[in-house]
Amino acid sequence: MSFFIDETHLFSGLGAFLHDKLKSQFKDQPDYQFRDDIENAIDEKLPNKHTISVDGSKIKVELFHSNVNSEELAKIEKVINDTFKVCTEYNMVPKDVDTNFRMFLFEDREQYVDILKSSYNYDAANTAGITSSQKNGLLTASDVLIYQGPKELSHVPFDDIDYFTLAHEFVHCIQNVVERKGYLxxxxxxxxxxxxxxxxxxxxxxxxxxxxxxxxxxxxxxxxxxxxxxxxxxxxxxxxxxxxxxxxxxxxxxxxxxxxxxxxxxxxxxxxxxxxxxxxxxxxxxxxxxxxxxxxxxxxxxxxxxxxxxxxxxx
Ligand SMILES: [Zn+2]
Structure with a gap:
């Protein structure tokens, strides 16, 4: 059975109905089961999940996105691994921390602002990315939200991924899970x-x-x-x-x-x-x-x- 449909038939009656149905079934349907209210709130906005295992650690980064291609995903993996290497060079290494961070990549500024407000009670103002460490102090996972659509307020070209903010927020994730005894x-x-x-x-x-x-x-x-x-x-x-x-x-x-x-x-x-x-x-x-x-x-x-x-x- 093929899911290929002739586009010219889609503009009337059954065609349009089927188109919407297929679209909702195959395009917007998330490729993961939501595990909490936040994933429930974003599952149709960011329907794809890509999991990165960070080299030399037990850390996983779950990347939720809507439209990141495989080349960009590969670059994101490299950025995450390289950033972790820098943390390791400075001995900022979480010991045996078996944890997962979540990164939500929004292309739509309104969605980014809404989720930050409704799920994290945070006013996005003119931020490009936020790291929120979840309740109960140390050794909990961190959530990262990044706006990576057209950038009136950022330092990257129009439709490129904001790799710098991604790396910056990932450092915050590591800062959140290493045990810190001195105040900075x-x-x-x-x-x-x-x-x-x-x-x-x-x-x-x-x-x-x-x-x-x-x-x-x-x-x-x-x-x-x-x-x-x-x-x-x-x-x-x-x-x-x-x-x-x-x-x-x-x-x-x-x-x-x-x-x-x-x-x-x-x-x-x-x-x-x-x-x-x-x-x-x-x-x-x-x-x-x-x-x-x-x-x-x-x-x-x-x-x-x-x-x-x-x-x-x-x-
Ligand atoms: Zn920061």
């Missing part, structure tokens, strides 16, 4: 996700942000006399710290500065976060204040500023 500020947590995602994709992080935002941020940091330690510990009370982009820009600045000037410190920050080791804490504290005292960070900001002026002049 929101900016550091976000900056780490961007730094690791950038490394996995081989992309410069700041190339992904709007140049104007970076320039404005650098200006704001300079005029606020931002101290590196305030930014690191999240104690800044400047006007800039009240803006929406603050945590991302600050996190990016922190990790870009550390990659340039003291990459070992990134290892120490991850180590402190996992162990809560007080010797590590003191080492990091001393370093942050040393940077403040010798104007190392402000000099670096000046360099960045010049660099962006130059780049703009070229364009």
């Amino acid at each position: 500020s929101t900016s550091v947590t976000e900056g780490m996700a961007d730094a690791f995602a950038g490394k996995a994709l081989g992309q410069e992080i700041d190339a992904l942000y709007d140049r104007e935002i970076i320039q404005k941020s650098i200006k704001a940091l300079k005029s606020d006399n931002a101290k590196f330690s305030d930014m690191y510990y999240g104690s800044s009370t400047s006007d800039f710290s009240k803006t929406e982009d603050y945590h991302y820009i600050i996190g990016t600045a922190i990790f870009k500065f550390l990659s340039d000037k003291n990459p070992k410190m990134i290892q120490d920050i991850v180590n402190y976060s996992l162990t809560g080791n007080m010797d590590k804490f003191r080492e990091i504290w001393d370093y942050m204040h040393k940077v403040d005292n010798c104007d190392k960070f402000t000099d670096w900001l000046d360099d960045q500023c010049n660099q962006y002026h130059c780049m703009e002049a070229i364009i």
Whole structure:
């Protein structure tokens, strides 16, 4: 028996009826059984599920989507595995965690916003992706929701998959399942996700942000006399710290500065976060204040500023 139907017969009577019926049976029907209210809410919107086993771990990523082709799926698998490798390089590895993360890829902005509101009670605002760790604290799976349709607010070409956001959110999933004993500020947590995602994709992080935002941020940091330690510990009370982009820009600045000037410190920050080791804490504290005292960070900001002026002049 063949399911092939002649398109020209579909526009009247029985043809249209059959067409709708077949469409609902073969196209919109999910290829999985929903297991909870969230999967029930999305099963017709994202009817395909593709499961990725993350190399060198017991982690699985279940990708729910509507229209991702096999080439893109292969690239997503590579991005997830490469991102996990970067986490492993920094010893940010969940030990024997047998878990699954879910990633919901929406092409329709309204659907993305609706599900976030109704199932997660979260206001999407201008986000491109969200990671929500489910109730009851550590060692639970994380859900990731990504909007990957036309991008008025993102850094990727019109119909490409937002691999960077995908990698960034996957780092958050790992951050959520590793046992953390030391506190990191929101900016550091976000900056780490961007730094690791950038490394996995081989992309410069700041190339992904709007140049104007970076320039404005650098200006704001300079005029606020931002101290590196305030930014690191999240104690800044400047006007800039009240803006929406603050945590991302600050996190990016922190990790870009550390990659340039003291990459070992990134290892120490991850180590402190996992162990809560007080010797590590003191080492990091001393370093942050040393940077403040010798104007190392402000000099670096000046360099960045010049660099962006130059780049703009070229364009
Ligand atoms: Zn994030």
